[in-house]
Amino acid sequence: MAEEFEPKIVAFLCKWCSSAGSDLAGVSRMEYPPNVIPIQVMCSGSVSPLYILSAFKKGADGVLVSGCHPGDCHYIKGNFYARRRIALVKELLEYLGFDPERFQMSWVSAAEGLKYTEIIKDFVNALKPLGPQTKLRRNP
Amino acid sequence: MVKLEDLKKEAKRILKSGKVKYIIGYAKGADGLMPIPAFIKDPDGADDLTWNPACVHNLTKFIVDEKKRLKQDKNPDNRPIGIIVKGCDSRAINVLLQEKYIDREDVYLLGVSCEKTGVVDEKKLAKKLKGQRAVQIDVEDNGNFIVTTESGSEKIPAEDVLAERCIECKANFPVIFDIVFGEKIKRRVDNPFQSVEKIEALPQEDRWKFWMEQLDKCIRCYACRSVCPMCYCDECVVDTISFVVEPDTTAEEKAQKIKWIEKSPNLSENIVYHLTRAMHLAGRCIDCGECERVCPLDIPIRFLNKKMEKDAKNLFDYEVGFDPDQPSLVSSFKDEDPEDFIR
Amino acid sequence: MEKILQKKAFPKWVEKLDAYEIYAPVKKDNYWSYEIINTSGDIGLDFPNTVQAPKKIINPQREVFLEFGRSEENSLEVTEVLPEEKSGVIFGVRPCDAKALLLTDLVFSGDIKDGYYGKRRKQTAIVGLSCNTPPSPNCFCTSVDGSPHSQDGFDILLTDLGDRYFVKSLTKKGDELINLGKSIFTAPKDSDKKELTKIHTESEKKLKRQVKDAKKIPPKLKEMFESPFWDEESMSCLRCGICTYLCPTCHCFDISDEVTSVAPFKGYRIRTWDNCQFPDFTMHSSGHNPRPDKASRLRQRIMHKYQYFVERYQNYQCTGCGRCVSKCPVGIDIIEVLNKVRDYG
Numbered sequence: 001m002a003e004e005f006e007p008k009i010v011a012f013l014c015k016w017c018s019s020a021g022s023d024l025a026g027v028s029r030m031e032y033p034p035n036v037i038p039i040q041v042m043c044s045g046s047v048s049p050l051y052i053l054s055a056f057k058k059g060a061d062g063v064l065v066s067g068c069h070p071g072d073c074h075y076i077k078g079n080f081y082a083r084r085r086i087a088l089v090k091e092l093l094e095y096l097g098f099d100p101e102r103f104q105m106s107w108v109s110a111a112e113g114l115k116y117t118e119i120i121k122d123f124v125n126a127l128k129p130l131g132p133q134t135k136l137r138r139n140p
Numbered sequence: 141m142v143k144l145e146d147l148k149k150e151a152k153r154i155l156k157s158g159k160v161k162y163i164i165g166y167a168k169g170a171d172g173l174m175p176i177p178a179f180i181k182d183p184d185g186a187d188d189l190t191w192n193p194a195c196v197h198n199l200t201k202f203i204v205d206e207k208k209r210l211k212q213d214k215n216p217d218n219r220p221i222g223i224i225v226k227g228c229d230s231r232a233i234n235v236l237l238q239e240k241y242i243d244r245e246d247v248y249l250l251g252v253s254c255e256k257t258g259v260v261d262e263k264k265l266a267k268k269l270k271g272q273r274a275v276q277i278d279v280e281d282n283g284n285f286i287v288t289t290e291s292g293s294e295k296i297p298a299e300d301v302l303a304e305r306c307i308e309c310k311a312n313f314p315v316i317f318d319i320v321f322g323e324k325i326k327r328r329v330d331n332p333f334q335s336v337e338k339i340e341a342l343p344q345e346d347r348w349k350f351w352m353e354q355l356d357k358c359i360r361c362y363a364c365r366s367v368c369p370m371c372y373c374d375e376c377v378v379d380t381i382s383f384v385v386e387p388d389t390t391a392e393e394k395a396q397k398i399k400w401i402e403k404s405p406n407l408s409e410n411i412v413y414h415l416t417r418a419m420h421l422a423g424r425c426i427d428c429g430e431c432e433r434v435c436p437l438d439i440p441i442r443f444l445n446k447k448m449e450k451d452a453k454n455l456f457d458y459e460v461g462f463d464p465d466q467p468s469l470v471s472s473f474k475d476e477d478p479e480d481f482i483r
Numbered sequence: 484m485e486k487i488l489q490k491k492a493f494p495k496w497v498e499k500l501d502a503y504e505i506y507a508p509v510k511k512d513n514y515w516s517y518e519i520i521n522t523s524g525d526i527g528l529d530f531p532n533t534v535q536a537p538k539k540i541i542n543p544q545r546e547v548f549l550e551f552g553r554s555e556e557n558s559l560e561v562t563e564v565l566p567e568e569k570s571g572v573i574f575g576v577r578p579c580d581a582k583a584l585l586l587t588d589l590v591f592s593g594d595i596k597d598g599y600y601g602k603r604r605k606q607t608a609i610v611g612l613s614c615n616t617p618p619s620p621n622c623f624c625t626s627v628d629g630s631p632h633s634q635d636g637f638d639i640l641l642t643d644l645g646d647r648y649f650v651k652s653l654t655k656k657g658d659e660l661i662n663l664g665k666s667i668f669t670a671p672k673d674s675d676k677k678e679l680t681k682i683h684t685e686s687e688k689k690l691k692r693q694v695k696d697a698k699k700i701p702p703k704l705k706e707m708f709e710s711p712f713w714d715e716e717s718m719s720c721l722r723c724g725i726c727t728y729l730c731p732t733c734h735c736f737d738i739s740d741e742v743t744s745v746a747p748f749k750g751y752r753i754r755t756w757d758n759c760q761f762p763d764f765t766m767h768s769s770g771h772n773p774r775p776d777k778a779s780r781l782r783q784r785i786m787h788k789y790q791y792f793v794e795r796y797q798n799y800q801c802t803g804c805g806r807c808v809s810k811c812p813v814g815i816d817i818i819e820v821l822n823k824v825r826d827y828g
Contacts, residue, residue: 049419050377050400053412070479080473083482084456088422088470090481091451092415092444095340097348106483119483135348138408138743169814171692172620176814177719197813201721212775263513273620359535359544362761363723367812379763386769402741404545404755434812436534436725438513 007061007127009036009120012051014044016074017109018066024113032117033124036064043067045078049089052103056136062102062127064119069107079107098135101126141281142252142322144191147224150250150319151186154222160248163222164202166195173274174262177202191224191252193285194277196259196303198428199223200232200369203247208372222248226259227311231426231461232369234316238464239424241372251314253322256283257298258306262433265301305429305442308332315462333450339443351411357437358410360403364431364441365417370424377401377420378413414444422448423469426461486650486661486668487675488641493648496664497526500572503608506540507574508533517573528575528641531618532804536580536731537573541603542587544756548599548738552749564751566599571607572660579624579802581611581636583731589796590734599754608656611637615682617690621805623818625687626694629802632683642679649679694821697789697799703824704790712827713778716820719813720777724758726807726815727784732800735759759783785820 013019019040025032037060041047044067055063065086067079086105094100104123108116147165154160167178167188174194179202180186203221210216225233230251236242257279265274269289276288285296299307306312310332313324331337339347362378365371378401401416402409425445432442452458455478458469488496497505497520507526509518515533517540520526547564554560584604591600614622614631624630634640638657642649649671652658661668694700707713727733737757742750757764760781765774774780792800801817808816 050412050416053415054400057408057412077473080477081470083477083479084473085419085470087455087478087481088419088448088451091455092418092447095347095444095447096351096411096415097344097346099344104483105481135352136408136411138406170816170819171808174814179718202719209776267513359728359756361724361728361758363721363725363812366721366723403737403739404741404753406545430812434723434725436514436729436810437516438511 005128005131007035007124008059009062009064009123009127010055010060011036011038011064011066012041012044012047013038014067015040015042017068017072018116020110021108021112021116024110025117028113030113030117032120035124036120043073043075043078044082045075047082049085052089053136056133057138059133059137061133062104062123064104064106064123066106066108069109072109099130101130102133142191142255144189147191147250147252147321148186148189151180151189151222152183154248155180155183155186159219160222161217161219164199165189165224166191166197173277192277193257193260193279196433198229198232198369198430199225200229200236201367203236203242204369204372207242220246220248222250224250224252225314225317226252227254227314228309228426228428230314230316231311232428234461234464235370235424235426238466239468249314249317251317251320253314253320253324254306254312255322255325256327257285258302258309258312260285260301261303268296268301303429304335305427308334316464333446336443336446336450352407354439355410355414356407357439358405359437360405360410360413361436363434363436367430367434370421377416414441418444418448421445423452423458423460425449484652484658484661485671487671488648488650488668490646490648492667494526496667499663500660502570504569504571505574506571526574528612530575532577532806535729536583536804536806537576538583538587538731540571540573541584541607542600542734546599546754547751548754549752551752553747566602569606572610573607574610576609576611577614577618577804578611578631578633578635579629579804580731581609582629582633582802584609585636586732586798586800586802587734589798608638608660609636610639610660611641613640613642613683613686615643615686619805619809620691621808621818622690622803623692623694623805624803625690626697627799627801627803631686642682644675644678644682649675692818694818696825697821699825700821701790701793703827704786707824707827708782713782716815717777717781720781720815721813722760722762722777722780723812724760725810725812727758727760728756729806729810731802731804785824789821
């Protein structure tokens with residue numbers, strides 16, 4: 001039986017909100033696909049475009065950046081800077097001809113465990129038909 | 141009309157007064173059409189100055205060089221530097237001022253207006269002349285270029301050989317200057333981002349094919365980075381040079397040192413290099429076009445940076461290089477910033 | 484051996500060479516470049532010189548040396564990666580670029596032999612095209628012991644006689660290539676040989692730029708090491724690296740390890756071109772840099788080519804192709820610099 005393609009998602013989650021939200025999903029025994037590799041960052045504003053490009057270069061099929069809702073950032077303004085910067089990265093990747101569905105951003109608070117599971121479910125379903133990411137992946 | 145004699149007179153005047161250390165301008169090259177950057181230290185040297193549509197270079201890079209040289213000088217001469225700036229170059233000065241890399245007193249700006257035309261694209265001109273070599277180019281009042289080759293002169297309408305960036309230019313008159321030559325003539329620019337929109341209009345797979353072919357050519361000579369006045373980081377993310385290795389540096393530390401971009405020219409590394417550079421220039425690139433001009437393999441680097449400029453304007457209402465007091469694009473935000481892409 | 488090849492028959496000869504990988508100059512938008520040709524009809528030898536020298540084929544920008552990784556038994560395995568066994572032919576190489584390969588041979592196949600370079604060099608045949616007119620306005624090969632019809636470094640040299648090529652084979656490899664074509668070639672007539680001599684003699688006079696008395700330059704350079712001359716000349720240098728990367732004789736390289744995956748552990752040891760004009764070329768791991776400024780790096784480039792190499796190998800390390808002059812973004816002109824050096828003081 002042919003193995004179904006399982007996309008690998010790298011998720012940059014801000015420690016204070018999104019990572020806590022994903023923990024809540026786990027503690028509450030909510031079911032969601034195991035395709036995520038979570039990386040905890042202090043703030044979504046600290047996510048550099050290099051992290052995102054590096055994840056794609058190493059073969060990630062999808063990248064998610066998730067932070068606190070606007071106004072709720074633990075460092076006051078970090079997520080506002082992220083909003084601008086990630087918008088630019090998204091535009092640039094799309095301009096290059098990269099699939100725009102592979103790179104997503106979300107606001108997930110520490111209480112939104114359910115929202116987190118839904119985001120991951122939808123992300124995995126969107127990535128499955130696209131197949132493995134080959135465009136930015138490093139071929140030695 | 142920009143009168144070269146007035147330019148030379150002013151250069152001589154400020155050099156004689158000792159107000160400036162030297163003047164950076166354009167002088168005639170040893171051979172052929174293109175001028176070379178010249179560093180005029182005494183008033184008599186000002187006779188070497190030239191000004192014509194072949195003066196494409198962005199001289200603000202040498203201001204950055206001078207700043208770095210001063211840091212290592214034991215007895216620095218802190219007088220300002222005179223520099224001849226076109227409209228685009230003056231926007232570069234504004235960005236350097238905005239980022240507080242230089243102070244206003246560090247430069248004395250001799251602005252020149254491009255009036256109805258701009259600078260010539262050497263490759264377009266070579267195609268137009270069909271193999272003949274141009275030795276001189278001048279501009280007429282009505283906006284035509286007069287090109288002299290070995291076999292005589294001919295008139296060429298400026299739009300046929302103007303650099304792409306001049307066709308989309310919003311600043312044909314210097315936006316900051318101490319003294320300016322030439323008149324302010326408003327040029328109609330129908331669509332300042334038409335070159336970017338042409339690529340955006342392509343279907344996704346065609347776009348990817350286009351960029352893949354272009355970025356595969358890259359030999360990582362870093363000429364684009366070296367010529368850009370905005371690339372002034374002491375240590376570039378590509379180079380990782382300042383990791384000091386001492387006798388007690390552990391193997392663990394050496395292995396953990398993060399290398400974001402490998403040295404060898406692989407397609408994926410080239411993409412990461414160019415995208416990173418475009419991101420670092422978001423809100424800072426003023427489209428002087430030098431990166432594309434110097435690339436030995438004709439990679440259209442300008443289109444990447446121009447896309448960032450378009451996004452800055454359309455998404456965040458941010459104009460690069462017109463106001464030296466505005467905050468930088470990525471270290472500021474507005475409440476109205478678009479977030480429809482965020483779930 | 485000497486033969487005549489009609490231009491119309493040229494693609495037929497190329498078709499016979501299907502056992503070889505063929506490189507020829509291809510026009511890409513605004514510039515020419517040596518690329519692999521798939522159909523013989525694509526070859527046109529009507530071209531000015533290419534932007535990148537043929538050194539990129541024999542000494543590639545990226546060359547894998549070793550492959551290393553951890554096997555399943557957790558032992559470290561290292562395998563050598565040699566260049567592929569593939570015979571190649573490069574068409575349309577100009578005499579300056581062929582001489583450059585000979586100069587690089589002195590370094591890579593001299594006392595110490597580089598196996599990777601040597602393998603590629605041995606399995607690639609060089610078919611050249613002599614320059615009836617200078618391909619670049621900045622050519623100066625005659626000033627550095629070269630000539631537009633020099634035979635150094637070629638397996639076969641073609642000279643354009645209008646509707647046909649005069650084909651001269653200079654090595655056994657060249658003979659083999661011609662024998663694969665056999666009946667496509669004809670014997671040269673006396674009129675062909677006369678035409679050849681005429682074209683060759685005239686071609687030498689057509690070069691527009693010269694460095695007169697280049698012999699005076701190496702001793703002059705030795706005296707000028709501490710001179711402020713270099714500060715003035717390098718003021719506008721942008722350390723962009725174009726001159727070195729496009730130069731057919733420049734060959735400095737860097738070796739680095741690239742780890743492609745951590746679990747399982749796998750990586751490559753790769754050689755890439757390096758560039759003495761980059762600020763970190765001479766950066767020591769202690770942080771000290773003996774060539775921290777542009778003046779010392781420009782001095783290094785000129786002295787390496789016109790003094791150090793002459794002392795070591797009795798040859799200028801420059802073949803006068805003029806690429807650095809044409810492509811320098813700020814117009815730093817090596818011909819001007821050399822003329823100034825010769826007359827300095």
